[in-house]
Amino acid sequence: MINILLRIKTFTFILLIVPAIDSFAQPQSGKKGSSPDGSVEQIVIASQLKPARTKINFNRSWKFQLGDQSGAEHSNFNDDQWQNIGLPHSFSIPYFMSPDFYVGYGWYRKHFVLPPGYQRKKLFLEFEAVFQQAEIFVNDKAVGEHKGGYTGFSIDISAAVREGDNVVAVRVNNIWNPGLAPRAGEHVFSGGIYRDVSLIITNPVHVDWYGTFIQTPVVSEKEAAVNIKTEVKNAGNTDQTIQIKTNIITPQGKVVATITSAKKIPAQTVGHIEQLSKPVLNPQLWDPDHPYLYKAVTTLLINNKITDEYQTPFGIRSIKWTADKGFFLNGKHLYLRGANVHQDHAGWGDAVTNAGFFRDVKMVKEAGFNFIRGSHYPHDPSFAEACDRLGVLLWSENPFWGIGGSDKTPEGYWNSSAYPTNDRDTAAFEASVKQQLQEMIRIYRNHPSIAIWSMSNEPFFTAPQTMQSTKKLLKNLVDLSHLLDPSRNAAIGGAQRPLDTNRIDKIGDVAGYNGDGGLISIFQNPGIPNMVSEYGSTLADRPGNYEPGWGDLSKDNGKAIHDWRSGQSLWCAFDHGSIAGSSMGKLGIIDYFRIPKRAWYWYRNEYSHIPPPEWPQNGIPAKLKLEADRLSAASDGTEDIKLNVTVLDINGKTISNNPPVELKVISGPGEFPTGSSIRFAEGSDIRIMDGRASIEYRSWYAGNTTIEASSPGLQSAHLQIQFTGSVPYKKGITPPSPERPYVRFSAERKAVQQTFGRNNPAFASSSQPQHPAGFAADGDLKTWWQPLETDSNAQWILDTEKRLGISHIKITFPGKDVYQYKIEIADSKDNWKVIADFMNNGESISEKQLELPKLPGSFMRISFKDPKIAKISEVEVTGEVLK
Known part of the structure; x- marks a missing residue:
């Protein structure tokens, strides 16, 4: 039991949180709220109005059951046979990179106790994220819902709670929804309350949820200006005049600025207060080498009595993206060397602890990287906090994206056109994308590590008839981003297609080019700020090879730094589960269990100048x-x-x-x-x-x-x-952990033939200036790839970005000719297998189709005998995604 007693002169408020069941314990009959030995376990928090805000970790002592449970929202529902779990939690635990995962419903329930006097307070449940639709009930009442799996939300439960025992129930589903973003993706989409939950207790007049916005409009080594915008909610029934005092505190704890204001806020409204500090002299600027964090402490007073206190960490720094000179931090050029990161950890899946996120960022930092692309959704708030503390710049991305092969497949299972193909889904989908962008910016806007907001990832993987709607939505998102946060640029992530007049790379302020986008001629020095947001994609089990895996950047070995390019980000840092198949999740330089592959040591040596260790050799285990x-x-x-x-x-x-x-x-x-x-x-x-x-x-x-x-x-x-912690383990009383023997989940899904080629990455041994490799995979028969006539080994390569059982290949040439060539497929670019040899062809053709017995492969290569008779207008590869 903990007892935190905070005194003031007048009123004392006590909250008792009494778990109905200890984690892992079976409840004793008739003793709701009992610990395993039958005594009432109470976490006692005695709180008064100083501080007026109390944040309580709400992760312990939940009950969980997979499947939809009729009546589980009711207080008297019998959950005795449910699993005893703690948060963060995933439907899929234990999970180890299966491409399949449970899709459906799951229920969570938790008891807590309130004493008399709680009516004077406002109570909120704050969820950092639930995937992907959550319905929240308290004491039989529906108190709110949230759609969208990667952003947090706050639920006001004040009107539903009561003195004594209370029950919160959460109905969660991770069912693919055509009107929710994302509609497609390549990672996994397990359901669950997979991030932290907190109970917040405030007074009726309080700083709203993530209600501060701190900007530094003037930054230099001599002085800085700090602008604070605060949203104050008056949830009471009477108008209130508040005083607001904000202290700016250095990393060493010194107050360097104090701003005071006053404002009348009518009942049941939100007031907006803007404060500008006096110049902060000789500020300690945030950068990767010196990640200094200041703190703004906002105090609300009514008649000189504190009604709320809210703390906001922030950094003083300036960021500038330029089209001709790259990226600048605090006025100094910085080339961004980064890696893409998914949130998935071995065994626990998406349900990662804050400590786990800190380790992830630390491993990226230790390898010498200064940048992370948060692919392809808003990551946990603690992930951004770790970037702040460790000094790593973060590209934060909205979950609007598509994947190859989705154009012609039936809708469902995150393998659909990025933008809806059915008009009935468009309004809901656009609202979902905008909602999650708004939530992402509100939640993460005070993190100095966040250098940019990305609107998307590869949204061009959308049905052709939806391309104009996709472009319009991207433009609306850019405008919305500028409105919500004028201090940061808006990026179009994965902007390397289309190659025609439908180009999306210039819709935003910054373009992120994935894969072959870093090589395509039209994206070289494009006239807007840009970076290579993905390169590499080297498939390897640990230990792998001691090499960087430049992959898509192999042409210039990845080391050529162009003045106009802001940086480059490796795909990817960590292995992860993928619906594209287990092997396609093994593209990291660190494996799924967070053990480095040898490529990680290569980067650490190259960027941090730390030599690799001696590699272990085979021996006799002892x-x-x-x-x-x-x-x-x-x-x-x-x-x-x-x-x-x-x-x-x-x-x-x-x-x-x-x-x-x-x-x-x-x-x-x-x-x-x-x-x-x-x-x-x-x-x-x-x-x-x-x-x-x-x-x-x-x-x-x-x-x-x-x-x-x-x-x-x-x-x-x-x-x-x-x-x-507060709840001790008692030998012989606390039951052992529940056993969850691992069985790889396998979904009974009908195999779907998918067609790849259009907008997939394409590479060539050489290309004529007006006929780049991408023109053979752009869906336009009027364009084509053509090598240089001096190319003695003319080759064209398609990366399907999936491991397929290939059943059909169609090659269209721009005109009839005697093409002499061979076709090969491979799982990686170094293990080619010839599947058709037409090097001695004597027939004039304009098209070639091959039927194949589901041959496994991810890449397809076409090699020509004579570069003067080597042209490809379009290639289509059809097959089933292999698990």
């Missing part, structure tokens, strides 16, 4: 080493501990052998994603590779935990870790 990234963590769902196992020989030297290894809880609280133990085996989804294995471990109980690493015939290793 013992195991068990380590942790930290030995203590909070037991509230915000932190975890990353455990690492290494195989050693008799002399204690690391070796690359992969014996099966089991991690097991010997004593104390906590759980693996699979329960009280987890087994790593070579070739399984839960893998040990190159002599190493790793997993994240978390607990919702406080106490000391002992974990054993064992393998048949090897010396075991033990490690003790500690979880801190």
